[in-house]
Amino acid sequence: xxxxxxxxxxxxxFGKNKAVDQLSFEIQKGHVYGILxxxxxxxxxxxxxVLNVVNPTSGTFSWFNGNxxxxxxxxxxxxxxxxxxxxxxxxxxxxxxxxxxxxxxxEPNYQEKLDLVGLWERRFDAFRTYSxxxxxxxxIASALLNDPEILILDEPTNGLDPQGxxxxxxxxxxxxxxxxxxxxxxxxxxxxxKICSHVIILRQGKMIYDGSVExxxxxxxxxxxxxxxxxxxxxxxxxxPAFESVSELPNQLYKVILKQPMESDTLNKMAFExxxxxxxxxxRKESLEESFLNLTKNE
Amino acid sequence: xxxxxxxxxxxxxxxxxxxxxSIIYFVLFLFTALFATINFDFGSIxxxxxxxxxxxxxxxxxxxxxxxxxxxxxxxxxxxxxxTNEYSNRTLKQNLIDGLSKKEFILSKFYTxxxxxxxxxxxxxxxxxxLGLIFSDYTExxxxxxxxxxxxxxxxxxVSFFSLCMFLAVLVRKSAFTLxxxxxxxxxxxxxxGIFRFQAEELLFIADYFPxxxxxxxxxxxxTRLNIVKTATSQxxxxxxxxxxxxxxxxxxPVVWTFIFVWGSLNLLKKRDL
Numbered sequence: 031x032x033x034x035x036x037x038x039x040x041x042x043x044f045g046k047n048k049a050v051d052q053l054s055f056e057i058q059k060g061h062v063y064g065i066l067x068x069x070x071x072x073x074x075x076x077x078x079x080v081l082n083v084v085n086p087t088s089g090t091f092s093w094f095n096g097n098x099x100x101x102x103x104x105x106x107x108x109x110x111x112x113x114x115x116x117x118x119x120x121x122x123x124x125x126x127x128x129x130x131x132x133x134x135x136x137e138p139n140y141q142e143k144l145d146l147v148g149l150w151e152r153r154f155d156a157f158r159t160y161s162x163x164x165x166x167x168x169x170i171a172s173a174l175l176n177d178p179e180i181l182i183l184d185e186p187t188n189g190l191d192p193q194g195x196x197x198x199x200x201x202x203x204x205x206x207x208x209x210x211x212x213x214x215x216x217x218x219x220x221x222x223x224k225i226c227s228h229v230i231i232l233r234q235g236k237m238i239y240d241g242s243v244e245x246x247x248x249x250x251x252x253x254x255x256x257x258x259x260x261x262x263x264x265x266x267x268x269x270x271p272a273f274e275s276v277s278e279l280p281n282q283l284y285k286v287i288l289k290q291p292m293e294s295d296t297l298n299k300m301a302f303e304x305x306x307x308x309x310x311x312x313x314r315k316e317s318l319e320e321s322f323l324n325l326t327k328n329e
Numbered sequence: 330x331x332x333x334x335x336x337x338x339x340x341x342x343x344x345x346x347x348x349x350x351s352i353i354y355f356v357l358f359l360f361t362a363l364f365a366t367i368n369f370d371f372g373s374i375x376x377x378x379x380x381x382x383x384x385x386x387x388x389x390x391x392x393x394x395x396x397x398x399x400x401x402x403x404x405x406x407x408x409x410x411x412x413t414n415e416y417s418n419r420t421l422k423q424n425l426i427d428g429l430s431k432k433e434f435i436l437s438k439f440y441t442x443x444x445x446x447x448x449x450x451x452x453x454x455x456x457x458x459x460l461g462l463i464f465s466d467y468t469e470x471x472x473x474x475x476x477x478x479x480x481x482x483x484x485x486x487x488v489s490f491f492s493l494c495m496f497l498a499v500l501v502r503k504s505a506f507t508l509x510x511x512x513x514x515x516x517x518x519x520x521x522x523g524i525f526r527f528q529a530e531e532l533l534f535i536a537d538y539f540p541x542x543x544x545x546x547x548x549x550x551x552x553t554r555l556n557i558v559k560t561a562t563s564q565x566x567x568x569x570x571x572x573x574x575x576x577x578x579x580x581x582x583p584v585v586w587t588f589i590f591v592w593g594s595l596n597l598l599k600k601r602d603l
Contacts, residue, residue, distance in 0.1 A: 081426045083603040105428035115423040120343045131336050132427045172427075 032059040033095060034180050034211055035080060040089035042075050042235075049075045051235040052089070057180065057213060062206050064222035064243075065215040066322060067232035073215040074112065076232070077184050081109055094179070105133045108173030109182035114165040118158035122149055122168050125157055126175055133176050143171040147201060163194035170201055180211040187221065199224065223318040233326050246321050250288035253297060254279070256310035263306055270300070283310060333437035334444065336429075340411065341441070347407045354403040355452070361396050362456045366464070383555060384464035387476035391551040391573065393457040394483040397449075398548065401487055404449065405494045408442050409507045412498035422603045435595045438495055446487035454480055478575040482547040489544050489583035489590075496590035499597050518542050543582040549573050 035057040042050040050072040057063055065073050078084030080091050082100050093103030116125045123140060130138050144150040147167035152160070160168065166186060173181055186202070187195040202225055206212055216222050222229060222243075229246060231239035239246065257263040260282075267276045267286055274289040294313040301308050316324075341347045383392055415421040424434060462468065494511065501507045522536040536542055553562055554573050 078602070082430075083422050083425050085600070085602055099430075101425075101428050101430035101433070103428075104426060109426045111422065111426060113419065115419040117340065117343060117418060117420055119345060124339075124343055128336065128339055129427050131332070131339060132424060132429050134332070134428075 033057070034059055035091065035093055035213075036095075037076075037080065037091045038089055040076065040079060040091055041087045042072070042079060042084060043087045048235045050079070053232075053235070053237055055230055055237065055240055057211065059179070059211050060209060061228050062212045062226045063214065064226035064229045065213065065232060066217070066219065066222055066229055068217055068326070070234075071232040072235040073217075073232060074184055075235075077109070077111060077182060077213075077215060081111065081182070083111075105176065106178060107180050107182060108176060108178035109184075110166075110169045110173050110186060111182075111184045112188070114169035116157045116165070116168065116172075119156055121154050121156055122160075122171075123153040125168070126172055129172050129175055135176055138175050140175075143174050146174070146204070147171045148197075163190050163197065166190060166194070166198060167201070170198070174205070178210065180213060181205060182213045182215075184215045185217070186214070187216075187218065219317075219319045219322055231322065231325060239325055243318065246318065246325075250291050251313055251315040252288060253286040253294065254283045254310065254312045254314065255286060255297070255301075255308055256283045257301070257306050257308050259306055262304070263301070263308075266301060266304055266306060330436075330440060333433055334440050337411075337437045337441040341407075344411070344414070347411060350403055350407045354400060354407075357400050357403065358397055358449070358452065359456065361400065362393055362453075362460065366460070381555070382466065384460050386461050386465045386467050386473045388551070388554070389457050389461045389465065390476050390479040391548070391554070393453055393460070394479045395548045395551050397453050398483060398486055401449070401490060404445050404487075405491060405511075406504075406508070408438070408445070408491050409494050409498045410504050411441070412438060412495060413502055413504040413507060416502040425603065431598045432595060435495075435499075435591065435598060438594075439492070439591055442491035442495060443488055446484055446491060449487055450480060450484040453483060479548060482575045482580065485580055485583050485587075486544050486547045489540075489587045492587045492590040493540055493544075496594045496597075499594040515541055537579075538582060540583075540586045543579070543586060546579050547575065547583060 033056055037056070038054050040050060040053045041048065053072070053076060065076070067073050075084055079086045080093075082104060093100060094106070117128070120128070122144065126138075126140055126143070140153075141150055144153055147170050149164060149167055149171060152164070157165070157168070170183075170186070173183075183202070187198050190198065199221070202212065202214070206225060212225070214222065214226060226243060228241065229239065229243055230237060255263065255267070263284065264276065267273060267284060272288065272290050272292050274287045276287075277285050279285050294311055298308060298311055383389070415424070421434065425431065429437075458473075461473065465473075467473075493514075494507065497510045498504070498507045501510055518536070518539045518541050521539070522533075522542065525533045525536055537546060549571070551573065552558055553571060
């Protein structure tokens with residue numbers, strides 16, 4: 031497995047505030063990574079450090095096994111940080127030509143990249159006339175211009191309307207399908223859940239989880255049940271060894287967390303044999319959001 | 330180096346204000362140089378400055394470089410705005426993310442200001458040469474190409490002044506404040522110089538090392554050197570002696586400042602989080 035980025039004990043302090051605290055992780059080629067964390071958890075600062083715009087307080091990082099200078103490594107990656115930053119009076123095409131000059135690219139395929147983000151028709155218009163969604167799409171085209179080894183996206187859907195968010199997600203999915211390594215920082219959990227295979231969770235500058243999305247919510251799920259005869263149902267639920275805990279939800283439902291795998295028909299049959307008729311039975315898995323909240327709460 | 334210049338000129342080409350200011354600069358430039366050739370016709374008095382000997386070789390090198398260097402502030406505005414715009418558009422951050430190093434960024438700005446200074450120097454040389462060939466009373470090759478050190482002094486004057494502007498622009502990050510800062514330095518130097526002159530004359534030599542002062546010392550004002558003025562002054566003050574020459578030490582001080590400013594810009598940028 032090829033390592034693209036290796037971060038080792040990286041820290042950034044702003045005065046007393048430890049924005050990033052002793053962070054270590056690795057990015058392998060071919061995966062889609064999500065960096066999750068609430069606002070102010072150090073996601074952007076971490077990306078800023080590996081992208082050469084924020085100076086680390088301590089710790090190291092290395093691109094591509096440390097064989098090349100950071101600024102040369104950056105020529106092989108594509109990155110978008112927060113707002114799309116371009117020269118307002120230049121057109122989309124001119125802005126991309128400038129990026130090509132900086133990245134030392136020879137005759138990149140402008141049309142292919144602008145077509146991917148749906149901006150080829152508007153390529154001669156000045157950047158300042160673009161809507162926020164278009165600006166963000168141009169940023170993606172610019173980041174893809176060098177066919178990067180890794181695409182780094184920091185809150186790519188921030189501030190966009192639902193349609194814009196949808197367009198950006200579609201583009202990211204398309205890119206991921208082509209096998210490009212992606213590192214996506216976001217505080218939107220469903221975004222990460224839909225796209226990423228690995229997650230890194232940060233809280234107050236510290237890493238609290240690093241692993242695959244599936245193993246993050248590895249629990250067996252839970253049932254939501256209800257019956258007319260509540261005391262009898264409760265008795266049944268509490269006597270069953272396969273259940274870890276039973277709690278009552280506000281809307282007359284019981285939430286039953288599983289200790290071992292069980293299908294809903296098994297529970298239904300069990301209840302019916304005891305003479306209890308269920309009027310509500312749903313089996314659910316915890317969403318990433320719930321796992322995330324659990325994780326951040328525990329620390 | 331060619332890559333960095335290409336990047337910077339590509340940016341400048343798309344910036345309307347940079348284009349307009351550069352055009353105004355070169356128009357004013359020609360206007361300043363050609364002003365003296367106008368034939369003033371006040372009825373019976375037919376007067377032309379050009380005929381008063383100001384375009385004589387080698388004096389013309391001195392006069393023109395001095396006059397034209399006054400409007401360098403216009404080009405300085407272009408240089409200041411090409412740096413402060415990178416901050417206000419946050420394109421500096423994007424440039425770095427795209428793989429430009431901080432050193433390359435400063436160098437691309439420095440190469441560009443040197444290119445501006447070179448273009449201006451070349452122009453002042455050509456315009457003076459042509460004007461001199463038309464109006465000068467002396468046209469021997471030896472005389473034409475004497476005192477060319479004024480051209481070198483002019484080039485160093487522009488490069489060091491533009492470097493100062495670059496440093497302040499990186500430091501302050503806002504174009505209006507940067508210009509204000511240049512003016513502030515000018516004021517501070519004048520006040521300190523005044524204090525030295527009247528209160529502590531033994532310290533006056535320090536004033537020659539101030540950045541703006543050292544730049545203005547490169548080309549001493551040429552007007553009192555002109556024959557008519559000289560005769561007038563010597564009648565009023567027979568002891569009036571002034572050194573108009575370009576000296577090696579006066580050349581070195583601004584060059585040292587240039588290095589300090591470029592080095593300072595780079596270090597400021599390296600230390601900062603963007």
